[in-house]
Amino acid sequence: MTDAVHPLQPGLDAFYREHSSWLESWLRRRLGNAWDAADLSQETFLRVLLGPQGQALEALREPRAYLATVGKRLMLNHHRRRQLEQAYLDALATLPQELIPSPEQRWxxxxxxxxxxxxxxxxxxxxxRAFLWAQLEGLGYAQIAERLQVSERTVKRYMAQAYAHCLMADL
Incomplete structure (x- = not known):
């Protein structure tokens, strides 16, 4: 059985060899963590390969700027996930022992x-916020409007935007 060669592999291989050390160092300086930097570096190259520029890597005028942009977005997502995880763990810490979910449920x-x-x-x-308050806390539009200090009509518009966004993401 022969390994199938991806048509982008030769260009990607050279692109990766030329820029991977730089990107990982760049991420390590910003994250202060070699393991997360290595993971995000690999994810950056995967995104580049699967993204619109994956077809024309050699046409990139500023490949490191492009990699830094993709890496920065992934780094922001990484930080947001960590903050979300910490908020979740903090909320769990306030629960009585009998209500704490199992490790599988927590995951x-x-x-x-x-x-x-x-x-x-x-x-x-x-x-x-309007969408999350409505869905997770069961707040009505009037309560959300009061919290956000906007009109109920604005909350209705917000909810329509959120539902449309969710429907479009599902496509």
Whole structure:
């Protein structure tokens, strides 16, 4: 059995060899952690390969600037996931022992929270908060309007935006 060669492999191989050490060092300086930097470096190259520039790596005028942009976005997502995980762990710490979920349940809940966070990424802060308060806390539009200090009509518009965003992400 022969290994199938991806049509981008020769260009990607040279691109990776030329820039991987630089990118990993760049990420390590920002993260202060070699393991996370290595993971994010690999994920950056994977995103580049699967993204629109994966077809024309040699056409990139500033490959390191492009890698830094993709890496920075992944780093921000990494920090957001860590903050979300810490908030979840802090909330668990306040629960009585008998209500603390099992490790498997905690993992599944954390994965769900991270998926929800990714799904809502890109929504304006007010839209995101309105949607989360309605879905997770069961607040009505009047209560959300009061919290956000906006009109109920604005909350309805926010909710429509959030639902449309979720529907489009599902496609």
């Amino acid at each position: 599944m809940l954390l994965q769900t929270l991270q998926a929800l966070d990714e799904l809502l990424d890109g929504l304006a802060g007010g839209v995101r």
